[in-house]
Amino acid sequence: MLHYALIFFVVALVAALFGFGGIAASATGIAQVLFFIFLVLTIASFVIGLLRR
Numbered sequence: 001m002l003h004y005a006l007i008f009f010v011v012a013l014v015a016a017l018f019g020f021g022g023i024a025a026s027a028t029g030i031a032q033v034l035f036f037i038f039l040v041l042t043i044a045s046f047v048i049g050l051l052r053r
Contacts, residue, residue, distance in 0.1 A: 001041070005034035 012027035 001034055001038045005031045005038060008034065 008027045008031035012024045012031060015021075015027060016024040
């Protein structure tokens, strides 16, 4: 999931470079959502791993 967040971030940078503001904003929003989902799943996995010991 972090991989896809980075891909959307790169797409947003390239779109902003070429002047496509709407596409850049959309790609940035998607990248942010994917990154926060990644963080939540990572923290949940860490907590569950600690509780199973």
